[in-house]
Amino acid sequence: MNRRVTIADVAAEAGVSVATVSKVINGRDGIAATTATHVQGVVERLGYESSLVARGMRTHRTHAIGVLVAEFEPFSTEILKGAGAAVAGTGYAVLAYTDADAGPQGWERRYLSRLGGTLIDGAVLATPTLDNPPGTVPVVAVDPHTGPGVMPTVDSDNLTGAVLGVQHLLDLGHRRIGFLGGRRDLESSVLREAGYVQALLDAGITPDPALMRGAGYRRDAAEAATAALLALPDPPTAVFAANDVSAMGILDAAARLGVRVPDELSVVGFDDIPESASTTPPLTTVRQEIQQLGATAVRLLLGLLDGAPDAGRTPHERLPTRLVVRASTAPPAR
Amino acid sequence: MNRRVTIADVAAEAGVSVATVSKVINGRDGIAATTATHVQGVVERLGYESSLVARGMRTHRTHAIGVLVAEFEPFSTEILKGAGAAVAGTGYAVLAYTDADAGPQGWERRYLSRLGGTLIDGAVLATPTLDNPPGTVPVVAVDPHTGPGVMPTVDSDNLTGAVLGVQHLLDLGHRRIGFLGGRRDLESSVLREAGYVQALLDAGITPDPALMRGAGYRRDAAEAATAALLALPDPPTAVFAANDVSAMGILDAAARLGVRVPDELSVVGFDDIPESASTTPPLTTVRQEIQQLGATAVRLLLGLLDGAPDAGRTPHERLPTRLVVRASTAPPAR
């Protein structure tokens, strides 16, 4: 594995100083045209490209923005797609980072300390678990932690979305509707639960605590919780899950227990990740525009970076949600 | 925006030298237990985390592997999911990088020069356009460029997959089957075309050049090419697209022109990206295990990094493909 070619190699080869090479590369003036051409040639010939890292260390500007995620899963990769689209033409690169071994709590703090200032000019945090980021670089949160909201934020209208989902079930005639909650530390999860409760209340139904379980936005936890729900003396005829991944867990449980969806059990998810269309049966779900979430976050961040550094209050953008009816919901059998 | 806390801040606060702090952080010995504890405390209190970049510059080891992609789209984000899963428990972080403004040709070379050696210990290249990477860090290619194959590579059995897809159409009774090619610089594209030709030949049909168009794996190009195909005096009754994104372009064109799929036109894609289940109608496609592709590439790379540095010849892993029948294919109307 031959060594990477550095600016020193170029300088030596061209017979000039590294400073001169640097100036040529960065288009600084005060360089003879002939020298510039000559150096350019050597750069080309050696295939030299300056190290993002070394440059970043000196200038504290890398023109890269970080998208920091706990894990690459359907939600975060949709954010990535949106973020990537939003930087096109801005001169910024997108750097997505995840460290599987970082632990579930406070990863964003660690990531930010490790990358901020030297590697990325700013960051988009996907579903952060904290709400007081270290003040290293400008940050925008997507689908944030519950809390006072000190970070610029973009999220979806989770409350209305949840109401929509549950209302759909009510309209079909369901009365015993279960709920599988998400990560309690995320505002989205709290609001989706609130929407569930509100929709029931509006329909004159008192929420039954026995029908409300936590599943932490996780598929396996959702499967277990569903099994418990279905083992109840008077089981629900429908379940609203706080996200699509949990809804898939419900489908897993139903399949395992021989409960037919939607005939015996209706299921509504939340998110509309691409995967939700290929479940068996395809999932009825509340769609949020995840790519838009990512793109909006990037635009906010770019504003923070280039424009006025947070002129006034911390911005908050909220995107609409809507119901997508597929095949996992039907009127109750009984 | 308060400055990031550096090792110097910790040292000053703790009343020791930066060297001592560094040793404590890295668990080097030759440090008094009391000092270590004290410094640890300060580190914690200040929320210090060493800069990946500065450390990488000194040690030339970052324990991060790069996944370098031209763009975040369905295929590359599936690779990311697989790569993320494969690093769990290995102590490596995944760093996905894309620079929208880098241009379509030779981006991997530039990325590698910019990131290699100082930021990432090795890289997975998704659909690289080149095949002679600079010898900076170990590299594994996924779905590579056509060429002599000097890089360790993982790909799918594209030839068999394409035969499967076209055979399905033949089995349904189609005889005039169009083909929308991919990026001619990628081996996958060449092999899928070869499979298309071979399947036709095996069925005693001579491939008609008029029915074969290029679409570069791009949705808009596919739509345009499809419009041209359908305007033919004797248009095809089915089209095999070299990837799902192109197949979606076919669907776009059909919808715009009022051609019903699958009644008047059958469509088969390639990839089985998550999105392909939610098209209208859901896409029949040849599935490749994209996440597995990413995971396998990471395993290969990790082997190169930790184990014997390429013990012998350059490895090549090939994963199977299979047909997924959904609703975009049916017997021809005429």
Add this chain to the structure above:
DNA sequence: ATGAAAGCGCTAACAC
């Protein structure tokens, strides 16, 4: 056991 100093690859002042 601890610290001073060099150096990773680069850029920005400042000399020449």
Add this chain to the structure above:
DNA sequence: GTGTTAGCGCTTTCAT
């Protein structure tokens, strides 16, 4: 116009 020097945040000899 071009080179010398310092320093970004860190780790690692090498002194002390």
